[in-house]
Amino acid sequence: MSDFFGELYLRSTLPYLSEAVTAREVEYLSRAFADVEGPVVDLGCGHGRHAARLNTEGALAGRVVGLELDPLSLRLRRPGFPVVRGDLRALPFQDATLGGAYAWYSTLFAFSDAEHVQVLREVARALKPGGRLVFQTVPYERLAGSPGASFRERLPDGSLLEEESRFDATRGRDVGQRQLTLPDGRVLRAAYTLRYYPLAELKGLLESTGFSVQWVHGGLDGAPVSPESTDLIVGAGRR
Missing domain, CATH: 2.20.25 (N-terminal domain of TfIIb)
Structure with a gap:
């Protein structure tokens, strides 16, 4: 997978990530963390299209840090936010120091099932009690x-x-x-x-790793999930 999330991924996805789409996603994330205090980490930030905007304007200004493993993405990242190199399975953050974390485009689920448990437990470890995880994927x-x-x-x-x-x-x-x-x-x-989980299984996975599901949306407009939904966006609180 490391060969996939590198130059190939960057070159093949950037043409489809318009500024308009990014702006809508950033607006959603800004609302999602409006009531959260403390640092918020972009898990697998890539070149930083979300983090750069969130860290320079709005409710999260000055509070967003990126996490990325791919060295090319780090070299090509947008300015305006701090970043650390690290692995989702062993986060370089101390216990209970983050207010929030988010991940887009199924970033959390590119490993084995056992590693997905490990990733979520790592996020839970780094979040303060009451902290929030938000992630986007595709409905199973x-x-x-x-x-x-x-x-x-x-x-x-x-x-x-x-x-x-x-x-x-x-x-x-x-x-x-x-x-x-x-x-x-x-x-x-x-x-x-x-990996794509049926919603009931995904909720169980979150519950077993220290989270409580707060919402499930089928799109950036906050609509519920339906058979026509192209997105599955989950907000979960750290218990």
């Missing part, structure tokens, strides 16, 4: 209804992006292969596996 039911996906598109810089994936509903795992052919002929290729 949506993937189960359309288990196969194929994609081929030319990006603005002339690169060719190709991807195929298959969701195994029994295992709850989306397994795929992404390839990016750059204009100079260089090819970046990597496989990935992401």
Whole structure:
């Protein structure tokens, strides 16, 4: 997975992350942590499109820190927020020092089931009692209804992006292969596996690792989850 969350991931996703989308996500996160005191960490901040905005304006200004393992993402990050290099499975934060934490695009669930327990326990350890975790992923039911996906598109810089994936509903795992052919002929290729839990199972996982679910949204507008939802956004409090 480390080969996936590096140059390949950055080059293939940045063209789709518009400033308008980022602004809407930042607005949601700002509301989600409006009543939280203390530092808030962006778990797997990438190049920092959320953290840079949140740390420079609004309720979270001056309180956001990024966490990222990929060295290229760290080198290319946007200015305006502090960042530390670290692994989600062993957070470089002291016990009960964070007010909040958030993760976008299934960042928390790119490991084994046992490691997902470890990740959530690490987040719980670092959060103050009453602190909050917010994360976004894709509803299990949506993937189960359309288990196969194929994609081929030319990006603005002339690169060719190709991807195929298959969701195994029994295992709850989306397994795929992404390839990016750059204009100079260089090819970046990597496989990935992401875990998607049915909502009841996800709630149980959170409860077992020290959290209480506070809300479940099906989109940035705060609507409930429905069969048409493209997002699953969960807010959970540290018990």
